[in-house]
Ligand SMILES: Nc1ncnc2c1ncn2[C@@H]1O[C@H](COP(=O)(O)OP(=O)(O)O)[C@@H](O)[C@H]1O
């Protein structure tokens with residue numbers, strides 16, 4: 067048994083404002099770091115809108131999953147429901163590091179649930195966010211405005227946080243992110 071499997075894997079919660087590049091950085095880190103598990107979220111979003119790979123469900127299906135205890139953590143944002151499958155605990159128990167796109171408002175709750183919890187806080191300038199959300203084309207202009215209005219939501223205090231700027235080329239951010247996450251420091 068390795069040291070990692072004795073103490074369990076890290077839950078690496080990727081946080082930051084809409085358009086900052088959370089999904090893009092996660093996909094890159096998944097390619098750059100061997101054995102990292104990219105967590106697939108359950109979302110009440112229309113299927114196949116691009117970006118992350120997610121399980122699309124209806125609100126009533128989501129509520130039934132909550133009732134069944136299918137989620138380790140869940141939250142509501144942008145008029146949608148998001149759930150992190152309870153099976154993540156199996157991955158962590160095996161000693162596998164798990165990378166998951168998180169809400170800033172769910173971080174404090176998750177820190178109490180997961181023993182090896184670290185936040186990967188992605189940042190970028192406000193003008194970068196606006197440009198990227200428009201270019202992504204997944205949301206309407208009204209939805210984009212609402213997301214931008216929440217851009218400077220603070221992180222809770224007292225958490226282990228790794229800060230990663232994503233204003234420059236994505237490849238550079240991924241290389242820096244991979245270096246910051248390895249060797250294991252939490
Ligand atoms: N470093 C970068 N340089 C240029 N475009 C980027 C960069 N990072 C992400 N993007 C683009 O910005 C948009 C938003 O990225 P995304 O990963 O969906 O962000 P988030 O998940 O934080 O909302 C996407 O179209 C993505 O391709």
Ligand SMILES: O=P(O)(O)OC[C@H]1O[C@H](OP(=O)(O)OP(=O)(O)O)[C@H](O)[C@@H]1O
Nearest residue numbers: 083084085143148167168169170171216
């Ligand atoms: O509380 P906040 O930190 O503001 O986060 C709210 C939600 O925004 C993101 O979702 P999603 O990936 O659907 O949106 P995004 O790609 O525009 O960030 C994030 O994963 C949360 O689910």
